[in-house]
Amino acid sequence: MEKATTAGFQVQTMPMAGGTFLALNTTRAPFDDVRKRQAVSAAIDLDALGLAIDKGAGVGAETLFPEGSQFYTDTPLHTYDKTKAQDLFDQFAAEGAALTFTFTAFPGKELVAQAVQAQLSQYDNVKIAVNRVDWAESGRVYGQKDFDMMVAASNFIDPEPALFRSFHSTSPRSATGIKDDQLDAALVAGRVGESVADRKDAYETASERLAETSPAIFYQRTSETTIASDKVGGITMYGEGSLLTAGLWLAD
Numbered sequence: 175m176e177k178a179t180t181a182g183f184q185v186q187t188m189p190m191a192g193g194t195f196l197a198l199n200t201t202r203a204p205f206d207d208v209r210k211r212q213a214v215s216a217a218i219d220l221d222a223l224g225l226a227i228d229k230g231a232g233v234g235a236e237t238l239f240p241e242g243s244q245f246y247t248d249t250p251l252h253t254y255d256k257t258k259a260q261d262l263f264d265q266f267a268a269e270g271a272a273l274t275f276t277f278t279a280f281p282g283k284e285l286v287a288q289a290v291q292a293q294l295s296q297y298d299n300v301k302i303a304v305n306r307v308d309w310a311e312s313g314r315v316y317g318q319k320d321f322d323m324m325v326a327a328s329n330f331i332d333p334e335p336a337l338f339r340s341f342h343s344t345s346p347r348s349a350t351g352i353k354d355d356q357l358d359a360a361l362v363a364g365r366v367g368e369s370v371a372d373r374k375d376a377y378e379t380a381s382e383r384l385a386e387t388s389p390a391i392f393y394q395r396t397s398e399t400t401i402a403s404d405k406v407g408g409i410t411m412y413g414e415g416s417l418l419t420a421g422l423w424l425a426d
Contacts, residue, residue: 189233189240189242189395190240190329190330190331190395190396191238191239191240191243191245191329191330191331191333191395192235192238192327192328192329192330192333192336192337192340192392192395193235193327193328193329193392193393193394193395193396194235194325194326194327194329194392194393194394194395194396195235195325195326195327195328195390195391195392195393196218196286196290196323196324196325196326196390196391196393197321197323197324197325197326197349197350197389197390198211198214198322198323198350198388198389198390198391199319199321199322199323199350199351200350200351200352200353200389201319201351202319202322204271204273204274204275204322205275205322205323205389208387208388209262209265209266210262210266210273211387211388211389212258212262212388213258213259213262213263213266213273213300214259214273214294214300214323214388214391215252215253215388215391216253216254216255216256216258216259216262217256217259217260217263217293217294217297217300218252218254218290218293218294218391218393219254219293220234220236220252220254220391220393221234222289222293223286223289223290223293223393224393224394226285226288226289226292227285227286227289227394232394232395233394233395233396234393234394234395235251235392235393235394235395236250236251236252237249237250237251237381238251238333238377238380238381238384238392239333239377240395243331244370244374245333245370245373245374245377247374247377247378247381249378249381249382249385250385251381251384251385251392252385252391252392253385256297259297260297260298263297263298263299263300264298264299266299267298267299272299272300272301273299273300273301274300274301274302274303275301275302275303275322275323276302276303276304276305276321276322276323277290277291277302277303277304277305277322277323277324278305278307278315278320278321278322278323278324279304279305279306279307279324279325280307280308280309280312280324280325281306281308281309283324283325284304284306286325287304287306288304290302290323291303291304302323316349319351324349326340326349326350326390327396328340328341328390329396333364333377334364334365335365337361337364337377337380338361338362338364338365341357341361341380341384341389341390342357342358342361342362343357343358344358349390350389350390351389352387352389352390354383354387356379356383357380357383357384357387359379360376360377360379360380360383361376361380363375363376363379364376364377364380407422407423407424407425408421408422408423
């Protein structure tokens with residue numbers, strides 16, 4: 175981007191909503207138990223995770239939408255709470271089922287898996303293994319939901335249709351398989367809302383349900399960048415970061 179700016183091009187960067195997240199498979203044990211999802215979520219320090227992954231250069235995804243979005247609210251997606259996490263881990267052990275699970279890591283995501291593993295090693299009564307798999311296995315892993323935890327993403331400017339596709343219970347592309355009536359209703363309301371205010375209210379509820387049900391631990395946001403000649407105007411990005419070509423114009 176610096177080279178493009180120096181060369182006289184205009185550079186426009188749009189922060190995306192959503193982000194990259196740790197997907198917890200809610201369709202089977204152990205993460206079909208919401209308490210175990212909440213325990214792992216509370217146990218992870220996202221600032222420390224960012225430092226381990228890219229020395230803190232990334233942008234954290236603390237809320238579902240960035241502050242510049244028309245749908246922004248300050249509803250947190252995640253709360254780091256070591257005491258709560260350890261209390262829950264101890265509770266599971268007392269019930270006779272200490273928490274153990276596997277992080278399925280595709281190429282390029284091994285560092286994330288190792289960082290999560292290192293953080294959880296600081297707690298008692300929880301154990302995480304890392305299983306490295308090739309991309310050739312992705313169809314089986316995704317299609318059969320053959321994982322406990324893995325990295326997934328839901329990046330967008332406007333949440334429709336990406337957020338519905340990522341978290342509605344009927345969506346075949348939901349990595350986590352979460353089934354929550356209130357979340358479903360909020361995603362539908364956001365899809366059909368007639369005003370920005372109506373949609374914002376719906377997505378605030380969706381944020382609250384994602385935080386409460388903890389199917390995903392969002393940890394990093396991405397941005398989309400457009401580079402163009404200084405003669406190009408009307409640059410607008412929408413949806414999942416696509417360029418809206420209908421409004422483009424070229425100066426003489």
